[in-house]
Amino acid sequence: MAETGGFDRIIGPESEGAEVEAAVANADAVAMAIAIDQARHDPKLSRRIGDYVEKQSRLVDLQARHLDEERCLAIAAAKRKRYLDRLRIAGATAVTAFAVVALVAFIGMIWDAKHDSGIVLDAVSTPAPLSERGLTGAVLASDLISQLDRIRSIVARHSLTVSDEVRRDGGEDIKVEIPETGLSLQQLSRYFHRTLGKQRRMSVDLVSAPSGLLSLNVHIDGSADQIQVTGPESDLDQLIRAASEQTFRVLDPVNFVVYLAYTEGRDEDMLTLARQLVATATSRTDRSNVIGLLSGLEPDRGLAERQATLAEAIAPELAPTVLMLARAERDLGHDEQLLAALRRFVAKRAADQLANQRESLPRLQATARAEIDALLGDPARFAALDYIASSPLATQLARRAAAAARVHDLTLSRQLLQQAFDVGDPGTEDGMSARWYADVEAGDWQSALGDARVLLAYQERLKSQKPALAQRYAFAEATVTSPWLALAYARTGNLAEAHTLIDPTPTDCYACVRIRAEIAEIAGDRAQSDRWFQAALRQGPSLPFAETEYGMRLIARGERDRAIELFKAANHKGSRFPDPLKGWGDALVQQGKTREALDKYDEALKYSPNWTALKEAREALAKQKSKI
Numbered sequence: 001m002a003e004t005g006g007f008d009r010i011i012g013p014e015s016e017g018a019e020v021e022a023a024v025a026n027a028d029a030v031a032m033a034i035a036i037d038q039a040r041h042d043p044k045l046s047r048r049i050g051d052y053v054e055k056q057s058r059l060v061d062l063q064a065r066h067l068d069e070e071r072c073l074a075i076a077a078a079k080r081k082r083y084l085d086r087l088r089i090a091g092a093t094a095v096t097a098f099a100v101v102a103l104v105a106f107i108g109m110i111w112d113a114k115h116d117s118g119i120v121l122d123a124v125s126t127p128a129p130l131s132e133r134g135l136t137g138a139v140l141a142s143d144l145i146s147q148l149d150r151i152r153s154i155v156a157r158h159s160l161t162v163s164d165e166v167r168r169d170g171g172e173d174i175k176v177e178i179p180e181t182g183l184s185l186q187q188l189s190r191y192f193h194r195t196l197g198k199q200r201r202m203s204v205d206l207v208s209a210p211s212g213l214l215s216l217n218v219h220i221d222g223s224a225d226q227i228q229v230t231g232p233e234s235d236l237d238q239l240i241r242a243a244s245e246q247t248f249r250v251l252d253p254v255n256f257v258v259y260l261a262y263t264e265g266r267d268e269d270m271l272t273l274a275r276q277l278v279a280t281a282t283s284r285t286d287r288s289n290v291i292g293l294l295s296g297l298e299p300d301r302g303l304a305e306r307q308a309t310l311a312e313a314i315a316p317e318l319a320p321t322v323l324m325l326a327r328a329e330r331d332l333g334h335d336e337q338l339l340a341a342l343r344r345f346v347a348k349r350a351a352d353q354l355a356n357q358r359e360s361l362p363r364l365q366a367t368a369r370a371e372i373d374a375l376l377g378d379p380a381r382f383a384a385l386d387y388i389a390s391s392p393l394a395t396q397l398a399r400r401a402a403a404a405a406r407v408h409d410l411t412l413s414r415q416l417l418q419q420a421f422d423v424g425d426p427g428t429e430d431g432m433s434a435r436w437y438a439d440v441e442a443g444d445w446q447s448a449l450g451d452a453r454v455l456l457a458y459q460e461r462l463k464s465q466k467p468a469l470a471q472r473y474a475f476a477e478a479t480v481t482s483p484w485l486a487l488a489y490a491r492t493g494n495l496a497e498a499h500t501l502i503d504p505t506p507t508d509c510y511a512c513v514r515i516r517a518e519i520a521e522i523a524g525d526r527a528q529s530d531r532w533f534q535a536a537l538r539q540g541p542s543l544p545f546a547e548t549e550y551g552m553r554l555i556a557r558g559e560r561d562r563a564i565e566l567f568k569a570a571n572h573k574g575s576r577f578p579d580p581l582k583g584w585g586d587a588l589v590q591q592g593k594t595r596e597a598l599d600k601y602d603e604a605l606k607y608s609p610n611w612t613a614l615k616e617a618r619e620a621l622a623k624q625k626s627k628i
Contacts, residue, residue, distance in 0.1 A: 121145065123203040130206065130233075140206060140240075144218075147244035151259050157391075159258040160320045160364065162356045163248075200251065204243075216243045225250045253277055254293060261297060267468035270297060285354060288314040292321035295328060299471035304328040319348035319361055323368070331472070333479035333509025336540050339375045342368045374406070377544050377570075377577025378607075398426035398434040405437035408578070408611035413438045428458040436484060449488035456481045478505050483515040490519040510539050514546055521553050529553065544574035551583050560587040578608035586617065594625045 121144070124137035131137070152163050202220045209215040209230055216239045218227040227250065229242045249256040254277065260270035274294040281287040288311045295307035308325035315321065326341035346365045350358045391399075397420035405413035417434050420426045426434070432455040439448040459477050463470040486501035498519050505512040517532035533553070536546035551566035564587045570580035585600035601618040608614060 120201050121204065122201050123205075125205045127206065127208050135206075135236075140204065143237075143240050144204060144244055144247075147241055148248060151244065151248045151256075154262055155252075155255045155258050158262055159255050160323070160357055160360050161252075161255055161258075161354070162359050163252045163255045202247070214239065216240065218243055218247050220247070220250055223250050249273075254290065257293060257297070267466055271299075271468060285315050285318065288312075288318055288321055289354065292318070292324040295321075296324040299469050301328050301331040301472065301475045305332060305334075317348070317352040318357075319345055319353055319364075320357060322348065323364060326368070331475050331479065333506060333511055335375060335510040335543055339372065339542055342372050342375075346372070373576075374403075375543060377548075377574035377579060392424060392426070394420045394424035394426040395430050397423065398430040401434040402430075402437045405434070405441045408441060408608050408614070410438060410441045410612065411610065413441065429455065432458070445488055445491035449485070449492055452481060452485035452488050456485055479509045479512060483509075483512050487515050487518060490522045495519070495523050507535070508539065510536060510543065510546075513539065514549055517553075518549065526557070542573060544570035544577050544580060547573070548577070548580045548583060551580065551587075555583065555587050555590065558590075560590050563587045576607045578604040578611065578614065581607075582611075582614050582617070585621075589617075589621060594621060597621055598625070 121141055124141040124144075126135050126137055126140055155163050200221055202218060204216070204218050207215050207217065212232070213230050214233050214236065215228060215230045220227070225246075227243060227246045229239050229246070231239050245256075245259075248259065253273065257270055257274045257277070260266040260273065274290070274297055277290040278287070278294055281290045291307055291314070292311040295304040295311060298304035298307060305325065305328040308321060308328050311321035312318075312325060322341055322345045326338055326345060329335075329338040329341055346368050348361070348365075350361050353361060397416050401413045401416035401420060404410075404416060413434070417431075417438060420431065420434070425431070432451050436448055436451040436455070439445070439451055456477065459473045459481060463473045466473075482501045483505055486498045486505075489495070489501065490498035502512070502516055502519055505516075507513060513532050513536045517529045517536060520526075520529035520532060533546060533550040537550070540546055547566040547570035551563040551570070554560070554563035554566065564584060567580040567584040567587065570577065571584070574580070581600050581604035585597040585604065588594075588597035588600060598618065598621055601614060601621065604614055605611070605618065
């Protein structure tokens with residue numbers, strides 16, 4: 001009992017109230033049951049109980065409806081709260097996003113301003129009489145900028161360096177006010193560009209000079225050069241053109257040299273300015289850059305090779321100087337050195353280049369990789385090479401035609417060459433080179449002889465028309481055209497003329513010594529042919545052409561084992577070069593090894609599927625094998 005009493009004290013009054021409520025509920029239930037039992041015998045009591053039950057039912061319904069309404073109100077309140085919460089979150093997110101966008105735009109504006117190195121034309125003035133006749137400052141500015149854009153477009157097609165754009169100051173921009181400042185976004189941007197950027201600003205004024213002449217003056221901030229051209233009003237277009245050239249020369253002297261190189265009759269000016277830039281260059285990279293530029297223009301290609309070598313030694317990280325060296329090696333016929341220079345060029349990193357030379361690097365490296373493929377006999381990428389997109393379409397088609405012929409696709413070569421002449425003049429050099437390769441592939445040596453003659457006559461005309469560059473054309477004759485013509489003479493039976501042309505060619509020219517060997521072989525002088533082929537092997541340790549050509553000569557002599565060794569070596573150097581694989585197969589055919597020969601033919605066909613002679617050799621061998 002003591003324990004029970006203690007438990008009751010711990011529970012307290014709530015336990016007692018619960019017991020009471022339970023007892024009352026039980027009593028009501030018992031009373032209701034007794035009343036219902038009695039109502040069976042008392043109609044009056046039965047009605048009273050029915051009324052009570054009905055009232056209780058209505059009360060329960062009313063309570064249920066009240067609970068439903070309260071639940072609906074609670075749900076609606078919860079939905080409103082969630083909606084308002086979402087609106088608040090969305091609003092906060094929008095404000096945050098706007099702030100982030102504004103911050104990014106502001107940072108972008110500053111970054112763009114800091115990296116702006118363009119040229120801005122601030123003010124242009126013209127005399128009142130001219131302005132009244134329509135030659136306002138705006139018109140003069142437009143004409144001058146058009147001429148500068150013309151120069152830039154020429155430069156863009158040929159230069160490694162991107163030239164800065166000249167634009168008018170944006171005084172006519174649409175004005176978007178910044179609240180509470182009175183400034184526009186354009187004004188703020190212009191302020192950042194002026195204070196943070198590297199803009200060069202220029203102004204132009206056209207004034208009346210004595211004797212009724214006009215004087216066009218251009219002033220460039222930070223430049224001591226005085227640009228002034230004078231002439232009659234009738235020559236105003238020429239004045240604007242002359243002023244634009246002088247302005248571009250001050251703004252971008254390196255690219256002005258490139259412009260002169262592609263402007264008729266300016267060769268002497270081009271070389272003079274390039275040499276002046278070399279003499280005045282101060283920084284290491286500028287000196288390397290301008291020496292490399294000069295090497296690309298130098299008529300004496302041996303001197304050009306030495307200049308480019310010096311330029312690379314001064315700044316070995318710069319890619320353009322290595323490309324200029326590659327061009328000099330190509331002109332000299334130094335194919336092994338050309339291959340090495342191209343490999344160094346494609347390994348250069350854009351981040352190491354001058355800022356205005358990074359944009360052109362990927363395109364030039366793609367072209368260099370294709371030329372490497374050509375030097376290794378890989379036809380796939382070389383034949384598909386998209387030759388300089390800025391060249392005229394006819395020139396591009398002619399170059400593709402030459403590439404197709406070099407990989408033994410004569411049908412495609414003929415089609416492309418026809419297209420080239422259909423759309424325009426591809427130029428004598430490109431047109432005749434393409435014809436030469438196609439005719440050689442077809443075995444039409446008489447036509448090839450005509451092609452080489454036309455090309456040689458063209459180069460002779462250039463030497464007289466462009467005396468400043470005559471020495472350069474002489475190198476092209478010595479390392480390309482004269483050897484081609486000599487080989488064509490030998491193939492058509494005129495060995496005396498062949499020797500007249502080939503004997504003066506340089507003996508360090510890879511193609512020249514190979515053609516010397518071919519001519520000696522045609523003349524029946526095998527000992528002399530061997531000497532020249534050995535010289536070619538030494539000159540081109542990384543190149544597969546001398547081994548391939550020498551191997552074909554050994555097959556004709558019946559020296560199949562030696563020929564196969566040479567074909568193996570050529571295949572090792574140029575694994576995708578189909579010519580040594582075909583030669584290897586030809587040698588195996590002569591040895592009676594039909595299965596092995598078919599394998600070599602099949603491998604060659606993977607790389608040159610349209611080579612007619614190869615397909616015919618393979619089909620003939622397959623038929624022969626099926627008869628055995």
